[in-house]
Amino acid sequence: MDIKEKLKQQLNLSDADFIKPLPVPTKWSQRFWDGAKQHKLLLKKCKTCGNIDHPPYLYCTECHSDDHEWIQASGKAKLYAFAINEYGVPFPFMPDLPYVLALVDLKEGPRMISNVVDCDHKKLENGMELEVVFEDVSEKISLPKWRPMKQ
Amino acid sequence: MNKPEFAIIGTGEVPCGIYPDRSEFEIAYTTARMAIQDAGIDKNEIGAVLGAVHIMGSEYNTEVFFGRLPEAIGAKGCKITAATVSGGGSSFSIRKTAEGILHSGETDTVLVIHAQRFSQFSANEQAKYFAAAGSDLEWDLPYGMTYNALAAMMTQGYMAYTGTTIEQVASVCVSHRKWANLQPNAMFHKKSLTVEQVLKSRMVAYPLTAFMCNVLADGGCAYIMTTAEKAKRVCRKPAYILGEASIYSHRSITNAVCRDLGKMHEFYAPIARKAYERTGLGPEDMDIFEIYGAYPFFTLMVADAMGFVEPGRSGALFESGETAPGGRYPCTTNGEALSFGHTGTGVGFGVFVEAVRQLQGKAGKAQVPDPKFLIEDCGGGAFMDIHFTIMGNEIPG
Numbered sequence: 001m002d003i004k005e006k007l008k009q010q011l012n013l014s015d016a017d018f019i020k021p022l023p024v025p026t027k028w029s030q031r032f033w034d035g036a037k038q039h040k041l042l043l044k045k046c047k048t049c050g051n052i053d054h055p056p057y058l059y060c061t062e063c064h065s066d067d068h069e070w071i072q073a074s075g076k077a078k079l080y081a082f083a084i085n086e087y088g089v090p091f092p093f094m095p096d097l098p099y100v101l102a103l104v105d106l107k108e109g110p111r112m113i114s115n116v117v118d119c120d121h122k123k124l125e126n127g128m129e130l131e132v133v134f135e136d137v138s139e140k141i142s143l144p145k146w147r148p149m150k151q
Numbered sequence: 152m153n154k155p156e157f158a159i160i161g162t163g164e165v166p167c168g169i170y171p172d173r174s175e176f177e178i179a180y181t182t183a184r185m186a187i188q189d190a191g192i193d194k195n196e197i198g199a200v201l202g203a204v205h206i207m208g209s210e211y212n213t214e215v216f217f218g219r220l221p222e223a224i225g226a227k228g229c230k231i232t233a234a235t236v237s238g239g240g241s242s243f244s245i246r247k248t249a250e251g252i253l254h255s256g257e258t259d260t261v262l263v264i265h266a267q268r269f270s271q272f273s274a275n276e277q278a279k280y281f282a283a284a285g286s287d288l289e290w291d292l293p294y295g296m297t298y299n300a301l302a303a304m305m306t307q308g309y310m311a312y313t314g315t316t317i318e319q320v321a322s323v324c325v326s327h328r329k330w331a332n333l334q335p336n337a338m339f340h341k342k343s344l345t346v347e348q349v350l351k352s353r354m355v356a357y358p359l360t361a362f363m364c365n366v367l368a369d370g371g372c373a374y375i376m377t378t379a380e381k382a383k384r385v386c387r388k389p390a391y392i393l394g395e396a397s398i399y400s401h402r403s404i405t406n407a408v409c410r411d412l413g414k415m416h417e418f419y420a421p422i423a424r425k426a427y428e429r430t431g432l433g434p435e436d437m438d439i440f441e442i443y444g445a446y447p448f449f450t451l452m453v454a455d456a457m458g459f460v461e462p463g464r465s466g467a468l469f470e471s472g473e474t475a476p477g478g479r480y481p482c483t484t485n486g487e488a489l490s491f492g493h494t495g496t497g498v499g500f501g502v503f504v505e506a507v508r509q510l511q512g513k514a515g516k517a518q519v520p521d522p523k524f525l526i527e528d529c530g531g532g533a534f535m536d537i538h539f540t541i542m543g544n545e546i547p548g
Contacts (some may be wrong), residue, residue, distance in 0.1 A: 023289040055290050055403065081308030081412060083300040084357035088364075090279050093295035098357075101300045103308070103405065112403040113291045126311045142295055 013091060020092040022141050028058050030052050033085035036142045039134040041073040042109060054110035076107045082116065082124050089118060104130060106135040107140050118147040155546055156381035157250055158389035159507045161190025167370035167492035167501070168338045171270040173372070175221070176213035178266035183224045189513075190375040192385065195228040195268050197221075198258020198417070201245050202437070203265040204236035206495030207272055212518045216230060220264060221408050230257055233387045234457065238284065238531025239445065240500030243397070243431075243538035250374045250392075259381045265500040266371035277367055281363055287403050290490065301533055303356035305412060306448035307504070310358065312413025315451065317358055319466025321349035323447035324362050324489050329475040331486025333517035334505075338368050338492035363447055368492030370409035372504045373422040379546075393524070394429030396540040399421045404533045413463070419456030419537055425537040430524075432488075434458030438522035439481045441506045443499050443529040445488045453528055453537070481519045483510060499529035503540075508512050510544040 004018055025033045028044070035042035038122065044056035048065035059066050082102040089097065100116040116124065129149035134142045157199040163185025164295060165178055171232045179202065187194050194263040202215035212234065214220075222230035231252055235245040236415050242265070269277060278297065285298040293343035309315060344362065351363040382389035400408045400418070409418035440457055444450030454465035459480055472481035485491045485505035488498045508514040523543055528539040 004258060021288065021292045023293055051242075055287065055406070056175070081304045081311065083303030083307060085295060085297060085300050085303075087361075088278065088299060088355050089295055089297055090282060091275060096295060099295055101294060101296055101304060101356075103304055104326075108501075111410065111547065113286070113294060113296060113403075113405055115294050125459045126308070137293070141293075145294075 007091065007094055011091075017091045018095075020137070022138055025128065025150065028056050032056060033141060035070065035072070036134060036144055037062040039142065041075050041132050043073050044109065045069055045071045052109055054112065071108075074107050075130070076149070077104045077130045079124065079126060079128045079146075080105045081126060081128055082113065084121055090136065100124065110148045112144075114143075116147065117145050118136050121149070153394055155167060155391040155393050157253060157376060157378045158379050158386070159376050159392075160173040160382050160386040160389050161186045161188070161192070161375045162372065162504045163189060163374070164336050164372040164501070164504055165335045165370060167368050167432070167494060169270050169497045170268070170369045172269065173369060175205055175209060175266040175268050176214070176219075178268070178369070178371035179211075179220060179264045179373070180223055182266070182371050183220070183264055184295045186373040186375050188542070190386070192260065192375060194224065194226055196260045197226040197262045198228055199231040199249070199261040200224065200226055200229055201232070201248055201251045201261060201263045202234050203241050203245055203500065204234050205267055207267070207276070209271065211266065211270050224262070224263065229389075232494055236496060238535070239443065239496060240498055240529055240531035240536050241496035242503045242516060242529050243540070246376070246392075253376070253378050259378045261376045262373065262375040263376060264371070265494070265497045267274040268369040269367040270353040270369050289450070290403065296442040297356065299356040299359060302364070302448065303359045305404070305534070306363075306446065307358055308412030309448045309452065312411065313463040313466075315463070315466035317350065318346055320358075320363065320447045320451070321346045322466070323333065323444070323450045324349045326472075327483055328471050328491040330484045330517055331490035332492065333476060333515070334485050335515070336370075337486050337488045337490055338366065348463060349408040362523065365445055365488035365493040368494055370492055370494040370497055370501070372497070372500050374504055388511050388544050389460060389508040390542050390544055391546060392540060393432070393543050393547065394426045395538065396422045396425035396429065396499060397538045399536045401535055402532065407534070415452045416455040416462040419453065420458065420462070422537060423456050423458060423539045426526070426541050430486075430541045432524055434526075436524050436547075437526050439506070439509055439519050439525035441502050441510050441527040442483045443487065443502050444483070445498060447489065447492070449534065450483065457526055476496050478515070484514065484517050484519065496531070502529065503527060506542055509543060
């Protein structure tokens with residue numbers, strides 16, 4: 001029996017308790033998620049002052065301009081800091097334990113929270129080079145995640 | 152240097168722990184009466200009643216919004232009632248609200264109340280709520296983010312970039328516990344704790360073990376705040392608000408103004424200095440350091456900024472035992488979220504009320520001998536803001 005089935009029996013849960021939360025795009029983040037669906041990492045860049053806002057907001061948080069473009073990020077980043085969840089997470093994530101959460105610094109500047117995947121947890125190291133990888137989690141949503149850069 | 156305008160003249164507090172049968176209303180009414188009695192004033196002198204918002208909702212909030220508290224307490228002279236919240240920074244923002252009311256001249260006496268009963272919610276409801284309190288629904292939660300993971304990655308970064316050891320992080324929990332052992336209202340009043348026990352407890356979110364994570368609990372407190380002028384008149388030993396300073400940084404930790412977890416003191420220390428400067432006092436004048444950390448790494452970051460220890464060396468200071476009872480730098484004398492108990496926005500209220508008790512000489516077994524001045528802090532969200540307050544039982548200069 002897999003972990004999920006065991007938990008369902010132990011805690012008297014249904015399949016609905018294991019549905020993972022998905023991003024609900026806003027007017028100003030829709031392009032990011034559209035890009036992610038095509039496995040492209042897009043960032044909202046202000047055409048007036050050059051500021052990149054991530055998360056994106058309604059208008060530029062530096063100069064209040066509406067004029068912007070979506071640039072494709074390189075998909076290269078560095079691991080700034082990390083945690084490994086081992087216990088005490090919401091039900092939908094229990095079957096994934098243990099998993100890594102990280103502060104990831106993109107080459108283009110923004111910092112993101114994401115998972116580091118395809119990685120021996122013992123080899124995680126502050127400053128290690130990462131590359132983006134997309135996980136298709138629903139028809140509409142793909143989540144950008146990160147894995148150690150292939151040598 | 153500012154002339155002190157406000158003071159606290161009395162406090163009330165109920166035991167913190169799991170008390171499902173003690174409603175938020177009972178906590179509020181009980182602590183209010185205790186604070187009024189402790190202050191030695193007539194209840195009808197109270198011109199404003201402020202309630203902190205109950206975290207995770209409850210009918211209590213509706214009742215606070217619509218004026219239940221003054222009626223139930225019998226505050227017949229009440230002119231203003233309101234609810235205030237800014238997460239863990241609420242103890243500060245509600246005090247700012249009280250200051251505004253006192254400053255307006257409408258009344259010279261304000262009653263502030265905090266009450267929380269987490270035990271009405273299931274563990275899973277609590278975990279879900281706090282994941283959203285520290286993280287973003289759209290950008291973080293789909294990755295399985297939790298509040299403990301947020302604290303864990305910040306701990307990991309703080310350790311990696313300052314050279315602080317996990318034993319030093321654990322020693323914060325031990326220092327807090329030693330204070331809580333002297334506090335009858337603390338959740339873990341009767342339980343001792345060693346560094347070894349902290350390190351051997353269950354791994355929750357590496358590098359945080361279970362004893363490095365706080366425990367949600369039921370509790371509350373209240374206090375009476377007046378103008379400094381009235382305090383001098385009616386109270387033998389008021390706790391004056393001498394100087395304050397604040398900063399806001401971010402909602403999402405990814406957008407923190409200071410991005411270097413090893414140098415957060417460079418962001419916080421100027422704010423602490425501003426608070427000191429507004430009083431003409433410095434860290435060397437402080438008898439107690441009342442730190443709102445919630446997690447041990449944040450206690451260290453705040454200590455790094457308060458000016459009594461070299462930044463990045465707070466871990467060594469806690470390890471030395473000098474922050475525990477009897478030490479040279481008494482820190483967080485109620486044991487705070489980790490050992491007193493995490494009552495939502497109430498962690499800051501608890502630390503603040505304990506600061507008042509220390510200055511009034513009413514801290515019982517935890518009393519630091521004859522303190523004159525102390526520094527206190529609080530902040531909320533995903534470490535979104537910080538507020539430093541210098542308090543004293545005399546007016547410097």
